[in-house]
Amino acid sequence: MDPTDTVQCASSSSAPANEQMLISVVTKFGSKGATDADLEKLFPNWTPDMRVTILNKLIAKGFIDIFNSGGNLVYKIKDTSQGAEKLKGADNEEKVVFKIIEEAGNKGIWIRDIRFKSNLMPTQLNKILKMLEGKKMIKAVKSVAASKKKVYMLFNVEPDRSLTGGAWYCDQDFETEFVDVLNQQCYRFLQQKKETTVGNKGGPLAVRNASYASPKQVCKFITELGISKVQLSEDDIKTILDTLVFDGKLERVVSTDGGFLFRAIDSLLPPPDLIRMPCGVCPVINNCSYPGKVNPEICVYLNDWLS
Amino acid sequence: MALSYCKLCSLLLTEHFGEVIGKVAEDLQWGPKLLPNIVSSTGLSTAKVKKALAILIQYGFVRYEKSKCPWRAEYIYLPEKVLLLLRYQRYLELIDTKYGEESRLLLEEIMKYGSITESSAILKVVEVLKKDEKSTSDSVIALRNKFHALITGRYLIRCANPCKTEADEPNLSSVPRLTLIEAELHRPAVIDVNVLCKAAEGQTCKPEDIGDANVRWRLNYDRFHQDMRDEMMIDAMRRRFDDNAAELMKQLLQLMYLRTEAWCSDSNPVPVLELKDAISKKSANAYLSQYFEQYLKILEEDSCRFLTKVGTGDVSSAQLCVNMAKAILQLTSTAIENVIEQRFGMKAARIFRLVKTKKFVEQEQIQQLAMISDKEAKQITYKLLQENFLQMQELRKPAAGSGPNKSFFLFHVDLNLVVHTVTEMCHKAIYNALIRSRSELTNHMRLMEKHERLEAASQLLREQGTEQEQIDALVDEWLSLPERNLLESVKKSLEKLKTAEIQIDNTLFLLQLFTYYQHLTMPKITSKKKSQIE
Numbered sequence: 001m002d003p004t005d006t007v008q009c010a011s012s013s014s015a016p017a018n019e020q021m022l023i024s025v026v027t028k029f030g031s032k033g034a035t036d037a038d039l040e041k042l043f044p045n046w047t048p049d050m051r052v053t054i055l056n057k058l059i060a061k062g063f064i065d066i067f068n069s070g071g072n073l074v075y076k077i078k079d080t081s082q083g084a085e086k087l088k089g090a091d092n093e094e095k096v097v098f099k100i101i102e103e104a105g106n107k108g109i110w111i112r113d114i115r116f117k118s119n120l121m122p123t124q125l126n127k128i129l130k131m132l133e134g135k136k137m138i139k140a141v142k143s144v145a146a147s148k149k150k151v152y153m154l155f156n157v158e159p160d161r162s163l164t165g166g167a168w169y170c171d172q173d174f175e176t177e178f179v180d181v182l183n184q185q186c187y188r189f190l191q192q193k194k195e196t197t198v199g200n201k202g203g204p205l206a207v208r209n210a211s212y213a214s215p216k217q218v219c220k221f222i223t224e225l226g227i228s229k230v231q232l233s234e235d236d237i238k239t240i241l242d243t244l245v246f247d248g249k250l251e252r253v254v255s256t257d258g259g260f261l262f263r264a265i266d267s268l269l270p271p272p273d274l275i276r277m278p279c280g281v282c283p284v285i286n287n288c289s290y291p292g293k294v295n296p297e298i299c300v301y302l303n304d305w306l307s
Numbered sequence: 308m309a310l311s312y313c314k315l316c317s318l319l320l321t322e323h324f325g326e327v328i329g330k331v332a333e334d335l336q337w338g339p340k341l342l343p344n345i346v347s348s349t350g351l352s353t354a355k356v357k358k359a360l361a362i363l364i365q366y367g368f369v370r371y372e373k374s375k376c377p378w379r380a381e382y383i384y385l386p387e388k389v390l391l392l393l394r395y396q397r398y399l400e401l402i403d404t405k406y407g408e409e410s411r412l413l414l415e416e417i418m419k420y421g422s423i424t425e426s427s428a429i430l431k432v433v434e435v436l437k438k439d440e441k442s443t444s445d446s447v448i449a450l451r452n453k454f455h456a457l458i459t460g461r462y463l464i465r466c467a468n469p470c471k472t473e474a475d476e477p478n479l480s481s482v483p484r485l486t487l488i489e490a491e492l493h494r495p496a497v498i499d500v501n502v503l504c505k506a507a508e509g510q511t512c513k514p515e516d517i518g519d520a521n522v523r524w525r526l527n528y529d530r531f532h533q534d535m536r537d538e539m540m541i542d543a544m545r546r547r548f549d550d551n552a553a554e555l556m557k558q559l560l561q562l563m564y565l566r567t568e569a570w571c572s573d574s575n576p577v578p579v580l581e582l583k584d585a586i587s588k589k590s591a592n593a594y595l596s597q598y599f600e601q602y603l604k605i606l607e608e609d610s611c612r613f614l615t616k617v618g619t620g621d622v623s624s625a626q627l628c629v630n631m632a633k634a635i636l637q638l639t640s641t642a643i644e645n646v647i648e649q650r651f652g653m654k655a656a657r658i659f660r661l662v663k664t665k666k667f668v669e670q671e672q673i674q675q676l677a678m679i680s681d682k683e684a685k686q687i688t689y690k691l692l693q694e695n696f697l698q699m700q701e702l703r704k705p706a707a708g709s710g711p712n713k714s715f716f717l718f719h720v721d722l723n724l725v726v727h728t729v730t731e732m733c734h735k736a737i738y739n740a741l742i743r744s745r746s747e748l749t750n751h752m753r754l755m756e757k758h759e760r761l762e763a764a765s766q767l768l769r770e771q772g773t774e775q776e777q778i779d780a781l782v783d784e785w786l787s788l789p790e791r792n793l794l795e796s797v798k799k800s801l802e803k804l805k806t807a808e809i810q811i812d813n814t815l816f817l818l819q820l821f822t823y824y825q826h827l828t829m830p831k832i833t834s835k836k837k838s839q840i841e
């Protein structure tokens with residue numbers, strides 16, 4: 001990922017998450033280091049105070065170093081060998097476990113796999129993991145795919161999207177309402193865009209083209225709307241727009257530059273006539289027969305509908 | 308034949324033609340039978356069964372054929388024709404808008420009798436007109452022209468007649484063979500108009516004198532269905548784009564019929580230039596003519612794929628094809644998605660579309676792509692699976708021996724099966740509506756009878772010249788207020804149920820079209836052309 005990409009950041013409430021995010025960002029800047037201005041750009045919704053508090057915490061914990069380059073403050077990640085340094089006094093088993101976890105990268109590794117790789121007894125392994133965790137050298141992360149499965153990774157590594165689920169998850173829970181609201185708003189945006197084209201006399205092609213929007217435009221609209229506490233990327237919005245395509249409300253075409261364009265469309269048919277009668281949506285239609293216990297003569301759905 | 312389908316057809320027949328006919332038809336639903344077999348299994352008298360069969364044959368609900376022993380006919384039930392009874396209302400409306408009221412009356416007479424000669428249809432309508440005091444001296448001629456218009460419009464078709472010359476066949480069989488020459492299908496019979504006029508004025512004359520005694524006409528359902536199908540496609544265009552696009556579609560369909568048989572799955576190409584000409588000439592729609600090319604482009608590029616352009620290059624050489632089968636496929640999918648949306652909710656429709664687009668997907672992918680929480684996605688998927696809207700395919704991993712991960716499950720959509728499911732639902736819903744109407748009627752039998760008697764009485768009084776106010780006062784006296792309210796509500800219920808039946812039949816129509824095209828495009832049966840002579 002290009003370090004200048006806007007980083008997704010969780011809401012301010014989760015301080016440790018913020019710390020981790022900051023670490024991962026600073027890591028990406030490498031030996032050059034990140035300036036205050038860089039951080040401000042990447043975390044637009046952090047107040048300066050907040051940023052300073054988090055930085056101070058991290059410096060105190062020894063994860064980040066602060067340097068002065070040409071009058072500017074730059075933050076650099078402390079050499080990762082710090083892990084090794086800390087491990088100096090540790091025994092071989094601990095070193096092996098640490099190595100295994102380090103290799104797993106941002107995907108993490110499951111405790112069972114660590115056991116297989118290290119050939120350690122479960123009790124011993126547990127002890128070691130606890131200790132490493134206590135020293136803030138590794139951390140346990142729950143995966144959204146399997147909520148019971150914990151994976152371990154180095155403390156300063158940002159977990160992969162496949163583990164956190166990206167913007168749609170908050171503490172392993174899928175944010176149904178959030179997604180639904182976004183879904184509605186995206187549709188509203190495109191719907192409005194389409195409505196503005198009505199009465200356009202520039203010919204049907206112009207009308208149609210005016211109703212297209214790229215994910216970028218939609219993303220901008222959603223950001224300006226301010227309904228999301230989380231920064232949403234274009235890809236996130238595209239995922240939402242795709243769900244609308246599956247809802248049959250949008251049409252997707254490939255644009256000339258290879259991206260996708262979306263447009264609100266109307267269904268080809270009015271709601272079918274079958275469902276105008278209660279039987280069309282009846283939950284017990286398979287059990288309904290005449291003569292029988294459930295039958296149209298005494299059916300309450302029909303009673304309601306007819307009266 | 309599915310049970311719900313059989314039940315529906317027999318019920319329809321019973322409602323329209325009475326118990327006996329319903330019973331005979333029900334007896335035939337298991338397969339062709341000989342007359343004595345019907346008699347013995349229904350327990351009706353031979354005369355009654357014979358009469359019932361004659362009526363059924365006249366309406367085209369049953370046909371007969373030589374059985375294994377050549378001097379005996381066996382009777383074959385055609386339930387799909389029975390179901391069309393629900394659609395008669397639509398046919399009448401269609402003719403009414405296209406040809407006007409008199410044509411509708413003519414059609415109504417043909418429907419009443421199933422099949423009828425031209426002259427008797429005309430005479431009957433003249434009588435109706437006389438009653439309403441609308442008949443004029445030249446109404447016979449006018450009606451005859453209307454009738455011919457219906458024939459040339461192919462809405463009517465000749466019934467087959469028994470072979471006249473038995474000479475070329477060894478006289479083994481006494482079962483008449485029905486034959487019809489293709490050229491005669493839509494050729495009006497020669498009628499002695501003078502005799503007909505006289506008959507219309509009330510003079511008695513022998514049917515032989517009129518000259519069309521053995522030329523009977525019946526409805527050509529395919530033609531009606533063709534119109535209904537076109538209307539549906541045009542409406543779809545209107546919904547998706549605007550009136551101009553609908554107009555373009557309409558003109559295109561008309562041009563298509565010049566060179567393509569109405570029920571092909573794909574049309575033969577129509578030159579774009581010709582379409583352009585037709586539009587600028589026939590429809591005084593300047594906007595459409597001005598932006599003709601653009602409209603063509605957006606129609607062609609739309610995801611519904613009703614048209615395709617063949618031949619590249621400019622307008623002068625390009626040609627257009629109408630993808631009938633694809634269009635119907637699109638419309639059917641849309642209808643089914645709508646049904647799912649209403650039955651199981653928006654998210655279920657999303658999952659259904661998703662699975663349909665992706666062909667084969669795993670549960671996990673469904674959750675990720677549909678953006679629905681894990682639990683809910685599972686719930687919906689399995690609900691759809693249970694109700695037959697989704698299918699599941701198990702794939703075994705070749706290497707894995709045992710354990711929970713040895714196979715994975717893919718979901719997919721088999722539209723044929725889904726259409727089948729929805730068709731069953733439609734049958735059942737219509738059946739339920741019919742049963743309910745019947746029970747409404749029987750529950751309030753006394754009231755209805757009273758109402759009928761009152762109507763008859765007040766009609767009588769009116770004819771005797773009693774003032775309308777007086778009659779109203781009398782009726783008020785006879786019917787108490789609660790009775791009147793009840794009567795109103797029963798009537799409303801019946802009305803509602805009736806509309807529901809007809810509406811559901813609309814859905815059914817689309818599904819039938821789908822099934823037809825599906826059979827047509829299946830490679831094996833392509834040679835089986837839909838013949839117009841059943």
Ligand code: SF4
Pocket residue numbers: 278279280282283284285288289294295296297299300301302739
């Ligand atoms: S009659 Fe009532 S119970 Fe039966 S299918 Fe219709 S709505 Fe359902």
